[in-house]
Amino acid sequence: MSETPAGPTGPHGDFGVYVHIPYCLKECPYCDFPKFAVDAWPEEEYVEALLRELEYYAQVMPFGIGWVRSVYFGGGTPSLFAPESFAAVIRKIRQLWPTRFDLEITLEANPRTLTVEKLRGYRKIGVNRLSVGVQSFRNEVLALLGRDHEARDAVQALLWAQECGFDAVNVDIIYCVPGDGTWRVESDVQTAVRLGATHISAYVLTYKPGTPFFRLKEDGKLAPMSERDEAMLFDYLSAILREKFGFEHYEVSNFAQPGYRSRHNLSYWHGLPYVGVGAGAAGYAYPGGKHGFGWRWKNAQWPPRYLELVRSNGCAHAWREDLTREQARLEFCMVGLRCVDGIDRRRYRERFGEDPEEEMPLLHELAEKGLLRPDAEAWRVTQAGLRLADSLALALA
16 A cells, blocks of 8 residues: 555645444553453444544544544454455445545554454455564564563464555564563564564653553562663664665654655644543544634543443543643644654645744754754755654743
Protein backbone atom coordinates (compact mmCIF):
# COMPACT_ATOMS: atom_id res chain seq x y z
CA MET A 1 0.00 0.00 0.00
CA SER A 2 1.66 3.20 -1.13
CA GLU A 3 1.32 6.53 0.62
CA THR A 4 -0.66 9.25 -1.15
CA PRO A 5 -0.93 12.97 -0.41
CA ALA A 6 -2.58 13.66 2.92
CA GLY A 7 -5.36 15.86 1.51
CA PRO A 8 -7.03 18.65 3.50
CA THR A 9 -5.52 19.11 6.92
CA GLY A 10 -8.02 21.26 8.75
CA PRO A 11 -11.50 21.15 10.26
CA HIS A 12 -14.16 19.59 8.05
CA GLY A 13 -11.47 17.71 6.13
CA ASP A 14 -9.68 14.46 6.95
CA PHE A 15 -9.88 12.86 10.38
CA GLY A 16 -8.97 9.48 11.82
CA VAL A 17 -11.01 6.90 13.69
CA TYR A 18 -9.36 5.03 16.56
CA VAL A 19 -11.11 1.88 17.86
CA HIS A 20 -9.88 0.49 21.18
CA ILE A 21 -10.17 -3.20 22.06
CA PRO A 22 -9.22 -3.44 25.76
CA TYR A 23 -9.02 -7.22 26.21
CA CYS A 24 -5.76 -9.19 26.52
CA LEU A 25 -4.91 -12.76 27.39
CA LYS A 26 -2.19 -11.46 29.68
CA GLU A 27 -1.16 -8.02 30.95
CA CYS A 28 2.43 -7.10 30.13
CA PRO A 29 4.23 -5.66 33.17
CA TYR A 30 5.48 -2.54 31.34
CA CYS A 31 2.20 -1.58 29.64
CA ASP A 32 0.09 1.33 30.90
CA PHE A 33 -2.53 1.34 28.13
CA PRO A 34 -6.16 0.60 29.08
CA LYS A 35 -6.33 -3.20 29.02
CA PHE A 36 -7.81 -6.13 30.96
CA ALA A 37 -6.56 -9.72 31.05
CA VAL A 38 -9.49 -12.07 30.47
CA ASP A 39 -10.26 -15.64 29.48
CA ALA A 40 -13.45 -14.63 27.65
CA TRP A 41 -14.85 -11.34 26.37
CA PRO A 42 -18.31 -10.07 25.32
CA GLU A 43 -17.35 -9.59 21.68
CA GLU A 44 -20.82 -9.20 20.20
CA GLU A 45 -22.00 -6.79 22.90
CA TYR A 46 -18.78 -4.78 22.67
CA VAL A 47 -19.05 -4.41 18.88
CA GLU A 48 -22.67 -3.23 19.23
CA ALA A 49 -21.44 -0.53 21.62
CA LEU A 50 -18.76 0.54 19.14
CA LEU A 51 -21.36 0.89 16.39
CA ARG A 52 -23.60 3.01 18.60
CA GLU A 53 -20.69 5.24 19.60
CA LEU A 54 -19.78 5.81 15.96
CA GLU A 55 -23.37 6.85 15.25
CA TYR A 56 -23.12 9.37 18.10
CA TYR A 57 -19.98 11.03 16.70
CA ALA A 58 -21.43 11.25 13.20
CA GLN A 59 -23.72 13.94 14.69
CA VAL A 60 -20.89 15.85 16.41
CA MET A 61 -18.91 18.68 14.82
CA PRO A 62 -16.45 18.68 13.17
CA PHE A 63 -16.92 14.98 12.46
CA GLY A 64 -20.42 15.41 11.09
CA ILE A 65 -19.17 16.94 7.83
CA GLY A 66 -15.66 15.51 7.50
CA TRP A 67 -14.39 12.35 5.89
CA VAL A 68 -12.28 9.49 7.21
CA ARG A 69 -8.63 9.15 6.23
CA SER A 70 -7.70 6.19 8.46
CA VAL A 71 -9.08 3.58 10.83
CA TYR A 72 -6.88 2.10 13.55
CA PHE A 73 -7.84 -0.90 15.69
CA GLY A 74 -5.62 -0.73 18.77
CA GLY A 75 -5.49 -2.31 22.19
CA GLY A 76 -5.25 -4.32 24.25
CA THR A 77 -5.20 -7.14 21.75
CA PRO A 78 -7.53 -6.46 18.80
CA SER A 79 -6.50 -9.72 17.15
CA LEU A 80 -8.54 -11.58 19.77
CA PHE A 81 -11.63 -10.49 17.81
CA ALA A 82 -12.89 -12.27 14.70
CA PRO A 83 -12.70 -10.65 11.25
CA GLU A 84 -16.51 -10.44 11.16
CA SER A 85 -16.48 -8.11 14.18
CA PHE A 86 -14.15 -5.65 12.46
CA ALA A 87 -16.10 -5.98 9.23
CA ALA A 88 -19.17 -4.66 11.06
CA VAL A 89 -17.23 -1.65 12.35
CA ILE A 90 -15.75 -0.87 8.93
CA ARG A 91 -19.18 -1.12 7.29
CA LYS A 92 -20.62 1.29 9.86
CA ILE A 93 -17.82 3.81 9.30
CA ARG A 94 -18.41 3.69 5.54
CA GLN A 95 -22.16 4.13 6.07
CA LEU A 96 -21.71 7.17 8.32
CA TRP A 97 -18.92 9.03 6.53
CA PRO A 98 -17.30 9.43 3.14
CA THR A 99 -13.90 7.76 3.18
CA ARG A 100 -10.74 8.26 1.18
CA PHE A 101 -10.49 5.94 -1.81
CA ASP A 102 -7.23 4.61 -0.33
CA LEU A 103 -8.49 4.36 3.25
CA GLU A 104 -5.76 3.07 5.57
CA ILE A 105 -7.07 0.40 7.96
CA THR A 106 -4.59 -0.80 10.58
CA LEU A 107 -5.00 -3.69 13.00
CA GLU A 108 -2.69 -4.35 15.96
CA ALA A 109 -1.96 -8.01 16.58
CA ASN A 110 -0.28 -10.23 19.14
CA PRO A 111 1.65 -13.05 17.42
CA ARG A 112 0.19 -15.64 19.78
CA THR A 113 -3.38 -14.88 18.66
CA LEU A 114 -2.80 -15.03 14.90
CA THR A 115 -3.56 -17.86 12.51
CA VAL A 116 -3.31 -17.89 8.75
CA GLU A 117 -7.10 -18.22 8.54
CA LYS A 118 -7.62 -15.18 10.75
CA LEU A 119 -5.10 -13.14 8.75
CA ARG A 120 -6.83 -14.08 5.50
CA GLY A 121 -10.10 -12.94 7.06
CA TYR A 122 -8.65 -9.58 8.14
CA ARG A 123 -7.23 -8.98 4.68
CA LYS A 124 -10.52 -9.93 3.01
CA ILE A 125 -12.56 -7.37 4.98
CA GLY A 126 -10.21 -4.53 4.05
CA VAL A 127 -7.50 -4.40 6.71
CA ASN A 128 -4.49 -3.28 4.68
CA ARG A 129 -1.93 -2.48 7.37
CA LEU A 130 -0.85 -4.89 10.11
CA SER A 131 0.99 -3.87 13.27
CA VAL A 132 2.54 -6.87 15.06
CA GLY A 133 3.62 -6.58 18.69
CA VAL A 134 6.85 -8.55 18.35
CA GLN A 135 8.98 -6.53 20.85
CA SER A 136 11.98 -8.84 20.29
CA PHE A 137 13.02 -11.93 18.37
CA ARG A 138 15.01 -13.19 21.35
CA ASN A 139 13.25 -15.41 23.86
CA GLU A 140 15.23 -14.19 26.85
CA VAL A 141 14.11 -10.61 26.17
CA LEU A 142 10.51 -11.69 25.65
CA ALA A 143 10.62 -13.53 29.00
CA LEU A 144 12.01 -10.45 30.77
CA LEU A 145 9.24 -8.32 29.22
CA GLY A 146 6.59 -10.78 30.39
CA ARG A 147 5.32 -11.48 26.87
CA ASP A 148 3.09 -14.48 26.24
CA HIS A 149 4.66 -15.45 22.91
CA GLU A 150 8.02 -16.82 21.78
CA ALA A 151 10.25 -15.68 18.94
CA ARG A 152 9.06 -18.50 16.68
CA ASP A 153 5.46 -17.29 17.07
CA ALA A 154 6.46 -13.84 15.81
CA VAL A 155 8.42 -15.28 12.88
CA GLN A 156 5.50 -17.47 11.87
CA ALA A 157 3.01 -14.59 12.16
CA LEU A 158 5.10 -12.39 9.87
CA LEU A 159 5.53 -15.17 7.32
CA TRP A 160 1.77 -15.70 7.30
CA ALA A 161 1.25 -11.96 6.87
CA GLN A 162 3.36 -12.05 3.70
CA GLU A 163 1.47 -15.11 2.48
CA CYS A 164 -1.86 -13.34 3.02
CA GLY A 165 -0.87 -10.28 1.00
CA PHE A 166 -0.01 -7.71 3.68
CA ASP A 167 2.62 -5.44 2.17
CA ALA A 168 2.24 -2.72 4.82
CA VAL A 169 3.51 -4.37 8.01
CA ASN A 170 4.71 -2.65 11.15
CA VAL A 171 6.81 -4.46 13.73
CA ASP A 172 6.94 -3.12 17.30
CA ILE A 173 10.32 -3.44 19.00
CA ILE A 174 11.25 -2.54 22.57
CA TYR A 175 14.87 -1.68 23.30
CA CYS A 176 16.94 -0.35 26.19
CA VAL A 177 15.89 -3.32 28.32
CA PRO A 178 18.37 -4.19 31.10
CA GLY A 179 21.49 -5.70 29.56
CA ASP A 180 20.67 -4.46 26.06
CA GLY A 181 23.33 -3.67 23.49
CA THR A 182 23.84 -2.74 19.85
CA TRP A 183 24.11 -6.39 18.79
CA ARG A 184 20.58 -7.19 20.03
CA VAL A 185 19.06 -4.07 18.50
CA GLU A 186 20.65 -4.78 15.13
CA SER A 187 19.66 -8.45 15.24
CA ASP A 188 16.00 -7.61 15.91
CA VAL A 189 15.92 -4.98 13.16
CA GLN A 190 17.56 -7.29 10.62
CA THR A 191 15.09 -10.06 11.38
CA ALA A 192 12.09 -7.72 11.14
CA VAL A 193 13.21 -6.39 7.74
CA ARG A 194 13.98 -9.89 6.45
CA LEU A 195 10.45 -10.94 7.41
CA GLY A 196 8.80 -8.16 5.45
CA ALA A 197 8.52 -5.19 7.83
CA THR A 198 7.96 -1.96 5.89
CA HIS A 199 7.59 0.06 9.11
CA ILE A 200 9.25 -0.32 12.51
CA SER A 201 8.09 1.27 15.75
CA ALA A 202 10.99 1.13 18.20
CA TYR A 203 10.20 2.13 21.77
CA VAL A 204 12.57 2.69 24.66
CA LEU A 205 11.47 0.58 27.63
CA THR A 206 9.75 2.92 30.07
CA TYR A 207 8.75 2.44 33.68
CA LYS A 208 5.32 4.07 33.94
CA PRO A 209 3.76 4.68 37.37
CA GLY A 210 1.19 2.04 38.21
CA THR A 211 2.88 -0.74 36.24
CA PRO A 212 4.68 -3.75 37.77
CA PHE A 213 7.92 -2.61 36.11
CA PHE A 214 7.69 0.74 37.88
CA ARG A 215 7.37 -1.01 41.23
CA LEU A 216 10.33 -3.27 40.42
CA LYS A 217 12.39 -0.21 39.54
CA GLU A 218 11.38 1.54 42.76
CA ASP A 219 12.34 -1.58 44.76
CA GLY A 220 15.74 -1.73 43.07
CA LYS A 221 14.96 -5.01 41.29
CA LEU A 222 15.14 -3.51 37.79
CA ALA A 223 17.78 -0.98 36.81
CA PRO A 224 16.89 1.30 33.88
CA MET A 225 19.58 1.96 31.30
CA SER A 226 21.45 5.22 31.77
CA GLU A 227 20.42 8.24 29.69
CA ARG A 228 23.81 8.16 28.00
CA ASP A 229 23.40 4.53 26.94
CA GLU A 230 19.80 5.17 25.84
CA ALA A 231 20.99 8.03 23.63
CA MET A 232 23.72 5.82 22.15
CA LEU A 233 21.27 3.05 21.28
CA PHE A 234 18.78 5.58 19.88
CA ASP A 235 21.40 6.97 17.53
CA TYR A 236 22.64 3.50 16.59
CA LEU A 237 19.16 2.19 15.83
CA SER A 238 18.36 5.23 13.71
CA ALA A 239 21.64 4.95 11.81
CA ILE A 240 21.33 1.29 10.86
CA LEU A 241 17.70 1.64 9.79
CA ARG A 242 18.48 4.68 7.67
CA GLU A 243 21.85 3.72 6.24
CA LYS A 244 21.66 -0.06 6.04
CA PHE A 245 17.98 -0.66 5.29
CA GLY A 246 16.78 2.59 3.71
CA PHE A 247 14.14 3.46 6.30
CA GLU A 248 13.20 7.07 6.99
CA HIS A 249 13.33 8.13 10.65
CA TYR A 250 10.22 10.29 10.46
CA GLU A 251 9.11 10.38 14.10
CA VAL A 252 10.94 9.88 17.39
CA SER A 253 10.01 6.19 17.62
CA ASN A 254 8.94 5.43 14.06
CA PHE A 255 10.78 4.40 10.90
CA ALA A 256 9.31 3.67 7.48
CA GLN A 257 10.37 2.59 4.06
CA PRO A 258 9.44 5.19 1.40
CA GLY A 259 5.65 5.31 1.02
CA TYR A 260 4.88 3.42 4.24
CA ARG A 261 4.50 6.06 6.93
CA SER A 262 1.54 5.49 9.25
CA ARG A 263 -1.14 7.84 8.01
CA HIS A 264 -3.18 7.37 11.17
CA ASN A 265 -0.34 8.33 13.49
CA LEU A 266 0.50 11.28 11.27
CA SER A 267 -2.98 12.57 12.14
CA TYR A 268 -1.85 12.84 15.77
CA TRP A 269 1.49 14.43 14.93
CA HIS A 270 -0.08 16.92 12.54
CA GLY A 271 -2.71 17.90 15.13
CA LEU A 272 -5.69 16.65 13.12
CA PRO A 273 -8.99 15.64 14.75
CA TYR A 274 -9.72 12.00 15.50
CA VAL A 275 -12.67 10.06 16.85
CA GLY A 276 -11.83 7.61 19.63
CA VAL A 277 -14.32 4.84 20.43
CA GLY A 278 -14.10 1.92 22.83
CA ALA A 279 -13.29 1.50 26.52
CA GLY A 280 -10.47 3.86 27.50
CA ALA A 281 -10.24 5.46 24.04
CA ALA A 282 -9.46 9.16 23.70
CA GLY A 283 -10.48 11.63 21.02
CA TYR A 284 -9.75 15.17 19.93
CA ALA A 285 -11.67 17.75 17.92
CA TYR A 286 -11.36 21.37 16.98
CA PRO A 287 -13.85 23.41 14.95
CA GLY A 288 -11.41 25.90 13.44
CA GLY A 289 -11.84 29.60 12.79
CA LYS A 290 -12.84 31.68 15.79
CA HIS A 291 -14.74 28.93 17.57
CA GLY A 292 -12.20 27.98 20.20
CA PHE A 293 -9.12 25.81 20.36
CA GLY A 294 -10.67 22.40 20.49
CA TRP A 295 -11.79 19.83 23.00
CA ARG A 296 -10.72 16.34 23.94
CA TRP A 297 -12.25 13.47 25.81
CA LYS A 298 -11.48 10.09 27.27
CA ASN A 299 -13.87 7.20 27.68
CA ALA A 300 -14.48 5.16 30.80
CA GLN A 301 -11.81 2.42 30.95
CA TRP A 302 -13.62 -0.41 32.73
CA PRO A 303 -15.47 -2.30 29.98
CA PRO A 304 -18.73 -2.96 31.93
CA ARG A 305 -18.95 0.76 32.78
CA TYR A 306 -18.16 1.68 29.18
CA LEU A 307 -20.94 -0.58 27.89
CA GLU A 308 -23.41 0.84 30.40
CA LEU A 309 -22.63 4.45 29.44
CA VAL A 310 -22.94 3.80 25.72
CA ARG A 311 -26.30 2.09 26.22
CA SER A 312 -27.52 5.10 28.21
CA ASN A 313 -25.91 8.05 26.43
CA GLY A 314 -24.57 6.94 23.07
CA CYS A 315 -21.07 7.86 24.26
CA ALA A 316 -18.92 6.93 27.26
CA HIS A 317 -17.07 10.09 28.29
CA ALA A 318 -15.27 9.80 31.62
CA TRP A 319 -14.15 13.39 31.17
CA ARG A 320 -14.09 16.13 28.56
CA GLU A 321 -11.91 19.23 28.48
CA ASP A 322 -12.06 22.42 26.41
CA LEU A 323 -8.57 23.58 25.52
CA THR A 324 -7.25 27.06 26.13
CA ARG A 325 -5.11 28.73 23.49
CA GLU A 326 -1.94 28.00 25.47
CA GLN A 327 -2.86 24.34 25.97
CA ALA A 328 -3.60 23.95 22.28
CA ARG A 329 -0.40 25.76 21.29
CA LEU A 330 1.78 23.63 23.58
CA GLU A 331 0.22 20.40 22.32
CA PHE A 332 0.55 21.51 18.69
CA CYS A 333 4.27 22.11 19.24
CA MET A 334 4.82 18.93 21.27
CA VAL A 335 3.29 16.62 18.68
CA GLY A 336 4.82 18.53 15.79
CA LEU A 337 8.33 18.37 17.20
CA ARG A 338 8.11 14.58 17.55
CA CYS A 339 8.00 14.35 13.76
CA VAL A 340 10.54 15.45 11.14
CA ASP A 341 7.73 17.50 9.53
CA GLY A 342 8.02 19.79 12.56
CA ILE A 343 5.90 22.89 13.21
CA ASP A 344 3.98 23.64 10.02
CA ARG A 345 3.83 27.42 9.44
CA ARG A 346 0.48 27.45 7.62
CA ARG A 347 -1.31 25.22 10.11
CA TYR A 348 0.12 27.23 13.01
CA ARG A 349 -1.20 30.49 11.50
CA GLU A 350 -4.60 28.90 10.87
CA ARG A 351 -4.85 27.72 14.47
CA PHE A 352 -3.32 30.62 16.38
CA GLY A 353 -3.35 33.64 14.08
CA GLU A 354 0.40 34.29 14.27
CA ASP A 355 3.60 33.09 12.66
CA PRO A 356 5.39 30.60 14.97
CA GLU A 357 8.64 32.62 15.16
CA GLU A 358 6.73 35.72 16.28
CA GLU A 359 5.50 33.92 19.39
CA MET A 360 8.56 31.71 19.88
CA PRO A 361 11.80 33.61 19.17
CA LEU A 362 13.65 30.69 20.80
CA LEU A 363 13.13 28.83 17.50
CA HIS A 364 16.03 30.77 16.00
CA GLU A 365 18.33 29.82 18.87
CA LEU A 366 17.41 26.13 18.55
CA ALA A 367 18.13 26.33 14.82
CA GLU A 368 21.58 27.81 15.54
CA LYS A 369 22.26 24.80 17.79
CA GLY A 370 21.40 22.41 14.95
CA LEU A 371 18.21 21.09 16.56
CA LEU A 372 15.76 22.68 14.12
CA ARG A 373 15.96 23.50 10.42
CA PRO A 374 13.62 26.22 9.10
CA ASP A 375 12.36 26.38 5.53
CA ALA A 376 9.47 28.11 3.77
CA GLU A 377 6.92 25.55 5.00
CA ALA A 378 7.95 24.54 8.51
CA TRP A 379 10.38 24.56 11.39
CA ARG A 380 11.64 21.02 10.94
CA VAL A 381 13.38 18.82 13.47
CA THR A 382 16.89 17.61 12.71
CA GLN A 383 18.15 14.14 13.59
CA ALA A 384 19.87 15.64 16.64
CA GLY A 385 16.63 17.35 17.65
CA LEU A 386 14.47 14.23 17.43
CA ARG A 387 16.12 12.75 20.51
CA LEU A 388 15.26 15.91 22.48
CA ALA A 389 11.77 16.47 21.03
CA ASP A 390 9.85 16.66 24.32
CA SER A 391 12.44 18.97 25.88
CA LEU A 392 12.31 21.27 22.86
CA ALA A 393 8.54 21.57 23.09
CA LEU A 394 8.68 22.40 26.80
CA ALA A 395 11.33 25.03 26.14
CA LEU A 396 9.03 26.69 23.62
CA ALA A 397 6.00 26.66 25.94
